Amino acid sequence: MTFVRACIFNLYFFVLTLVMGIAALPIRAFIPSCALSYAQAWTRLTIRGLKLICGIRVVVHGREHLPDGPCLLACQHQSAFDTLVWMNMVERPTYVMKSELTRIPLVGPMLLLTGMIPVERTGGAKALRALLAATDKAREDHRQIIIFPEGTRMPPGKIGKLHPGIAAMAAHSGLPVIPVATDSGQHWGRNAFIKHPGTIHIVLGPPLACTTKRAQILPAIVTAWEDLSRDNGLPLLTQAVDNSVGNSATTPAKQ
Template sequence: MALLRSILFNVTAFVLTLIMGVGAFPIRWFAKRLALPYAKLWSRLVLMLFRDICGVDVRITGLENLTAAGNGPMLIASQHQSAFDTLIWMLLVPSPSYVMKGELRRIPLLGPMLILAGMMPIERAAGAKAMRALLRETENAVEAGKQIVIFPEGTRTAPGEHVPLKPGIAAMAAYAGLPVVPVATNSGLFWGRNAFLKRSGVLHVAIGTPLAPTNRKLLLGEIEESWRALEQGFVARD
């Protein structure tokens, strides 16, 4: 059953993405302001297919912590286990801006829409130049009132896998003085990294208490500590 569901979801999501990718041309040419709402619609439809076809119950806790952070500019420090994590924040905050790999902008159909929707492409191999670009993009996003979504692990990881966090988020928080909202998830159990097979079950997105950007040296440790505490809640709620 899981295999059949996975085939149906993957095929349907691919066709939807292709159709909406082609349908985005008028927006790119004539209505650029609609790029983010269009991206939100695509994300909503893909996640609906994931829920309904694959039998996934998405449970989100701690939404009140987004309000506590002001619902304006903020840094959302999320674990990254799955493509799911790159979609869900389109639905949870009003004006998301993802820090993303620079090469994604070169993907046909998708890349130009990511830029128009206000995402933040960073060429990570550029070293110090990349950090300067990241801070410049952070400043622009704050001025536009955006909620910046960053995956401090730097890549998708397996559930339970712990990797050193990249320092970019600490620099961003110190530079802009933004609260940092830690987010833990177990999305990789259901939509694994590069995995064709999707599994049913209870997918958690746990939003933690905002962290103050007062100590740049300690922030990465505080994020990891918050993640571990949030992960403990998955088992308790299940």
């Protein structure tokens, strides 16, 4: 039954994306200001389909830690689900994502219109400067910036190497950094066709105390993830690599 449900959901997701992608053409041409709300409708329908078809519920703890204005959400990344759910959990979301996604037919142009932040994988210092400029713009627009510091999806219970892009963004902008832990990979795994029924938990922690000294930010995120996982019954984390800034890659984190 789980396999059948997964087949139905994946068909639903493909048809929904195709139909809404085509229907977005007039929005792109005539009312681009509606792009974000349109994209939020698409993700809302996707998450609703995930619940009705695959039996996956979402429970969120710690919403009280979200500030009223702009912030940086330092999220664990275990599943494609993570790239969808924040569209409807905050008022004005913007994701830091790899630039290749903007080249997807129908979807890519909408990502740009909604104000997402594309980053070149091998852009080096130039990409980092563009990231900081985009952070400034997002702050001025009162956007909530979602970033996955590991830069790739990791299995539940594992922490990948954190890239220093978020440390640079926090130190540059002064925005609060909200750590976010999840167990989404237990129900929608990395590149997984099968979606397992159950409850995905998302836990937000209080803002990090250190957001001005780059060297302290990445270790603080890791510690916060470990604490949130332990205190909320999520898979206990194993730090597979050294996450100090000095041992991190220079490229910013991407989806």
